[in-house]
Structures are given as C-alpha cells and as structure tokens.
Amino acid sequence: MLTLATVNPGEPEVFSSLQGEGPSMGRPSVFVRLSRCNLACRWCDTAYTWRFTGDNRPHRDEVAFERGENQIGLAEADVAALILLHEEDRLVITGGEPLLQGAALARMVALLKVTRPALHIEIETNGTVAVHPDLDPLVDQFNVSPKLAHSGNPTELALVPERLEAWARDPRAWFKFVVANASDLAEIAALQERHGIADDHLFVMPEGTASSILRERSRWLAEEALERGWRFTDRLHIHLYGDTRGT
C-alpha cells in the first residue's frame, strides 16, 4: 500500500509535466506525489501532504487540511498502472517525503520496470531518510533538498550529518537548497564544506510560490551562485502554471 496525495478528493496526484527544478529542469516527466512528511517547513508548498487537522506546527498560511480529502491509499500495482497511463520516459517521485514509504515504493518501481525497464527514476527528498535497500538500486537520480534554519525545523531533525555525507558521496545525488534570504548562503557554504559537496552538484533555488517573488529573488541569487561557483535553478512550473496541484 502507498499513501498518495490527491489533486481533488479521491483523485491521486499523478500527472505529466515538465520537471520544474534542478538538474532535469525542462524534461517531460510523469510525477507521483506521496503523502506524509517527517518535517514541517513554514513555507512548504505542499502542506496538504502533512498538515492535517490537529497538526499545529507552524506554517505561514496557517491552513489545516482534512486528511480524508487529501490522502488516498492505493495498492502498489494500482499506482504503477496509473503511472503507465502516461507516456513520458522519466518518473519523478515527490511528496511530502517519499522515502518514508521506501519499501512500498521499491515494490511499485519494480512493477513499473517489468513493463518499462528503461524508465528513468528520479526522487525528490529532504535528505533525512535512509533509502530502503530494495529501492536504492532502482533509482537513477536523487534531488536532495536539505532544509535550512529558515524552514523552522529543529536542526537535529532537518540536517542529519551521516545522511548528508552519504548523499555527498553518491554521484546520483544533486543538492538543491531553497533560499529565501542572503543569510541562508553562509549556512549552505558551511554545509558544503562540512560534508564535501561538489560545486557541480550544488544548486540554489529561490523560495517562492509566485512568479514575481521568484524573479525578485533570482536576481540576487543568480549573482551569488555565479560568484560562488554554484548552480542555479528556477522553479519553471511556478512560472508556467502557478502554485497549483497536479502541475
């Protein structure tokens, strides 16, 4: 069983779109969004995957979501079948934090590979959860997005040193840091130094769910990236579709 997010009540969030962020930005992909997260970022743009009624952890929108309307449990074979209705040769598994469901994900991806052995598997993760051993060999790419102090999470939950070191050594992993303020940059530089993250595998991305905010932050963030030898990624899907589910 996998717990997915929904686009509308009862409708699992499986969709085709251009990958909007990171090293694969612009690539046509099929996406599946899993529900649940082990963190609680103040600016999370998918709070409907975790901030259910009764969860009072701080969020800038202060919204709470009905679990029954925003989650759906499906058998691995049913999720695989939904994904196979889409023709893209790349799958992006996102959330929430998808690695919380590693064992079930491994079974689902194994089913996909029977029909489409060449399907490229990309996972978006907050970088705190070890990859289930059955899932690990099936994954081509990890987009790892460690959460900085401005996310509001306790550091000991958000930054797990042995996990960060493992990602830094894994050539399949690309770091993608969400940046809201110039003060975030020193924190990123310290993490890069401590864990040995290669410049080529380090992306900075503006925080924002509106085109205007992304543009404003991109102006200074792109300059900083250039100066520091880091990579920059925009959030293409926000410019194209706004902050909407299933895009």
Ligand SMILES: Nc1nc2[nH]cc(C(=O)O)c2c(=O)[nH]1
């Ligand atoms: N088009 C598109 N690209 C994305 N890349 C990462 C996403 C995410 O929500 O994790 C995402 C998303 O939601 N949509």
Ligand code: SF4
């Ligand atoms: S780790 Fe990602 S899904 Fe989880 S709360 Fe933070 S931004 Fe949202």
Ligand SMILES: [Mg+2]
């Ligand atoms: Mg997103």
